[in-house]
Structure formats: structure tokens, C-alpha cells
Amino acid sequence: MEGKKMLELFADGQAVTLDQVLTNREWRSAVQQQLAIDFPDQVVLAVKLNIAGPIKNSPKIQQVFMAGWQVIQRACADAAIKKVYVDEQRITGPEAFLVLDGQIKKWKQKLVHFEDNFALGRLFDCDVMTDSAESYQFSRRDLGLSPRPCLVCDDDAKVCAKKGRHSLAAVQAASNQLYRNYFVTDLILPKWSQDFVADAALAACLQEVVLAPKPGLVDPLSAGAHHDMTVMTFVDSAVALRPYFERAFQLGQDCSQAEAMDLLKLLRPAGVEAEQAMYLATNGVNTHKGAIFTLGILIAAYGLAIQGKEATTLHKVLHFVRKISANILENDLVSPNPSDWKAETAGSYQYRTYQLTGVRGEVAAGLKALAQVGLPTLRDRPGSMTNRLLDTLMALAGAIQDSTLIKRAKTKAIVQQMQDWVDEFFTLGGAETAAGQKYLTTLNQTMIEQNLSIGGAADYLILTIFIGRLSGLLSS
Template sequence: MELKTQLANKALKALLYEVDVQPKPGLVDPVDHSTHLDMDVFTFIDSAVSLRPYLEEFAQAGIDFKGNDLTELFKSIRPIGIKAEKTMFAATGGINTHKGAIFSLGILLAAAGYDVDDIQQTTKKMLKGLTENDFKDLDTKKNLTNGEKMYLKYGITGIRGEAEKGYPVVFEKSLPYLKNHFGNDFGMSLLDTLMMIVSESYDSNVVKRGNLDSLKNVQKYAQDILSKGGCSSSEGHELLADMNSYCTENNLSLGGSADLLIITIFLFLL
């Protein structure tokens, strides 16, 4: 099997595995829409399957890249990402299911295609100067993205900043955690890994729908769940239900954390 096919298959698995994990506070899963009333698990499956050709394109771009300046590799995959987003919106009837995942998986697929043994360092080289370039002159720009609005309001660099640093939350926290806590119940291992991500990351989706206090509160819930033995423990399970109620009552989405779980799963499968 060609490398691009292997990588794309694992990326697609990661997209599908993430939506199947349950119960996920503030996220769509097979039993709950949480705060996402316009989508369900089938919306995410349709979206993931529609992205399959572009996952291969991202990987092939990395395989084919022969230059020395890896920022050029990143520039070369941005048009693929734009095509993937358009296809996603067509598949979902205009609903944003995987925009953040397209960004991160695209980067990591290209990095893996280029050098599967040094994905993190390749990612850092690809994205050198990303936040500086993307966030300059925002005070005069019209039609700001949500990420740009968060940067201007709170100074949060969001997924761009996390990516430019080489996804430290994933490589240094969630991926080692999943490897160390992988057990017979893969779904529960992934749910605990999601809590690790929530506890360690600055999810701009939470801040967008709420505020910085909302972020601190969901981080505290996740930390407490892990300290009580994880989601499968009786105390952890109760806290998880409380966390879900908090997210629902305050219309909070943990979409940024879900995207980091997707790439954690992808890297775990490599």
C-alpha cells in the first residue's frame, strides 16, 4: 500500500473515531448533540468521508516536496485545505464540522509524508512565522475570522499558535497520555485523553461562546475528572455529567479540543 494511502486511511480513522467517543461534554457524539443542534453523528461521518481524497493530497504534497524551505510546503497545501473546506460544506449543507481538523490534519499529513520519523520538527519548520504573518494588520482588515477576533480581544493565538509551536499539547501531553493509558476500552481511553487535552489547552471555541472564565471552568472540570481516576470512575463519571450540563447550559463547544483529539489519534495510529 502506498504511503499516501496509509496516512490518509489513518487520518480518516481518526476523524471517525473521535465522533464515536462518548459521552463528550460540549461535543457531538452518537447519543448527544450537546450544544450543536444543527448537526449529529451522521453529519460528521458524511463530512469525514467527503474529505478522504484531500487527506491523500496533503500526504502526497509532503512526499513530493524536495525544497529546503519547509514554509513553502505549508504554502503548497493551503489551496488543498480550501478545496477540502468547500467539499465539507457541500457534504454537510453548510455546517462547519471539521474546518479546524482540516487545518491540523493537513499540516501533519504533509509533515508525515515528508518525514514520518520527525513530524513535530517538520511541522515547526513548515509553520515558522505563521502567527506573525497571519495576525499582522488585523486592525485594518475586514471580515475577521473567529481566530483573528480572539487574538485581538484576548491575545490568544489559538490553533495557529499551537500548530506553529509544533502542537506541544499533543506531542508532550495527550499523545504520551494515550500511549500510557491505552487499554481494552479504547473509547474510554480516548475520553480520558480528551479530558487531558481540555485541562491543558486554551480552547478558543470555549472562549468564543463564553469567556476566559468559561475556559477556566471547563479546564477545572477536566482536571478534577482525571484526579478522580478518569471518566470510568464513579466520581469521574458524575463530574463528566456535571461538565456536560455546564457546557449545555452555557452553550459551550469544546471543538478546539476535539480537533486536538483527532490529531492525537492520528499520531497514535502511525
């Protein structure tokens, strides 16, 4: 078990030959030469990975690359971009090129900062070059910086490699540990701007609704069990919510961490305004009310956690989710007088009837299904991003007591039925198999006939996509 875990970065990768490595080196040189011809006065950034051993690419190696590439792209966002080329599928390892305006020294300094400070930066090899410079490539030595440290012992990496100080197994284990530290032990979330965070939240809402086929839910193929809305209803709603996502982030940034428990009082009026914007955009249809609540709290918690830092962790963000929501069960469900339950919500009814705390209980507990089910499933399931997201949705549907599902079924027993459906789906191999895809389509019809919907799982999928985008696990 430990041996398998130690090699997870290289799992499902294909070993390459020396000829393939040499051929790729010629390809890279040709690309760089052509870019120099096409853009003689611009700077070329060439980005690849330092991966020891014969396996240079795998699903998890691609996760490493895309997480770092996203950070590099945002560091270049203010520059005049002339060309972008990315190939994450190359058998010899993911590679990317970026052509932009500016001074070569400035860009080398930015990329050295990335290599030295980004949590996965040690696995990256970033070159900066321009045909108009005295030296075609600009090195760390040109900046008066020390050589890059060895992955294993922190001495000069080139000296260690030349003298063969460390075994391949030791270097691969060190690389794999970097992967685990970032994606597994405690997911790392870089510091992003307000615009990036709002864009990630908006994209999460849009990616959830266009995902198909989704049992009982609206997608481009079916309205599911929701006869009053379509994909376009959700698109209009998501776009209307972007100012709220900005507001939630800013509220988190402006609140002191010691006063986190008071943040919900500020978020709720903003959430009410967001609901009004949603209803105006959808002609009165409730598309994202649950997401307004959970995603708003999660965004604010991220804003709190990232204060004054270059990065934070999922654990820290969820700590603030719990702090923000600390009194919500007492205030919303426990203390209210039964005489106040005149126009009760589905959540308050289910608490009174089944003693279920619903979405309030989920945030008060720190969105456990996000950390324990959603993100691990997205990270580890095989196949295309679409199929990984479908698997994630189904895993979430089987992991929570979905108040939307219970409301429509009018019985708590539906939770076990949903778990049975989820178990059968994964027994068939999940969304990556033809049988799994067929099962989703059939299950959708069953849920339509029974007027069932997994709206709570859909909201959790939005949260998963959002954090996936912040971490680079699911990059743009």
C-alpha cells in the same frame, strides 16, 4: 522512581505459572495443526513475543505486540488472506496467526526483515510454516542467515540463553529499553503508504465523533452544544475529506525538506477545496474546519519526514510542522492591517482582544499538546481504549486555551473553569470509574446549558488518534 520506570513494560501484568506456559504451548500446537489441516496448501504465519520472566502480558506488552502486528499485516496486504486470528489478551502473551497464499521462503524473508529492521522486532518471534513444505517450519538457517542477536550483548541469543549469561533483570531492562525507545523517548512512526495515511486520518475523524460521552461535543448519545449537526453530519464530512488527506500527504512527499517553509502556500488552496467539500457534504455546516487546518499540516509534515526512510519519529514530524508554519503568526495575525478585520475569524478576534494566538500558535509551536499531553495520556491511562480516549480528550481540554470554548463563553476566564472541571474529573479517577463517567454526563449537560464546546480539544484528539494509528499505539 528509576526502578519503577525500568519495569514499566511489565507494570500491571500477572505472573504466569509453568503449567500455564506448557498448556499454552499445547494450545498453540493444536491451533497450528488445525490450520495445517484446514489450509494444507497455504502458508501459516504464527506471531508471538519473546518476553523474559513470569510476566508475559500487560497493557504495554500489548502495545508492543499491536504495533508490530500492524506492520506485519500491512506487509501481507497484497496477498490472498485466508484467515486471521489475533488474541492480544492471553495471559501467556499476545499471539496471532495469519493464513495466506504464497511461497514459504518469500514470507520467511519478509518476517526476518521485520524482526531485523522494525524497531521492536527483536521482541517478536515469528514462525512461517506450511504442511506442503519439506520442512514444516522454515528457519533463518534455511535462508543462510546468522542467528538472532541477544537482547543484552548482541551475541547469539540461543547460546546466551543456554549458558545463562545474563540475569533476568538485565534481559527485562533491555526489553523495557526497547519499549521506551519506541513509545516514550521519541515515538517512532513507520513508513506507511498514501492509502494507509489517508485511512488513518479518516479513522481519526470518525473515532473522535463516535466517542461518548463527550462534554459539549457531538457524539452518538448527544448533539452537545451543537444544534445544527449530528454524528451523521460528521461522518459525511469525514468521508468527503479523504481526498484532501491524500493530497496533503502527497504534497509533503513531493516537497523538498529544504523548502518546507513554502509548503503552506500549497496546502492552503487544497484546504480551501477541502472546506468546500465539507460544506457540500454537510449542507453548509462547519464540522471539521479546524481539523482540516491542523491535520492537513500534520499529514504533510509526516510526508516530508518519511522521505527515503523506513521510519521517522514524532520529533522529526513536529519539526516540520514548525517549519511549515514558521510565518503563519506574522502573516495571519501580526501584519494584517486592523482595517482588514471586517469579517474576522474567532482566532483573529481573540488575538486582537486577548493576544491569544489560537490554533495558529499551536501549529507554529509544533503542536506541543500532542506530544506532551495527548499521546502520553493515551499511552499511559488505564482501561479500555474508549476510556483512554475520553481521558485523553479531557487532558487536552485542560492543557490548551481552546479558541472554540473561549468564543462561546465570550471570556478568557472560561479556560480556568475548564481546567477546574478537568481536575475534578481526574480526581474521580477518570473515565475508567463509574464516578468519572457520571461526571462526564453531568458536565455535558452543564456545557449544553451554557452553550460551551471544546472543539479545539476535539481537534487535538483527532491528531492524537491519527499519530496513535501511525505508531501502532492505537491500532486497527
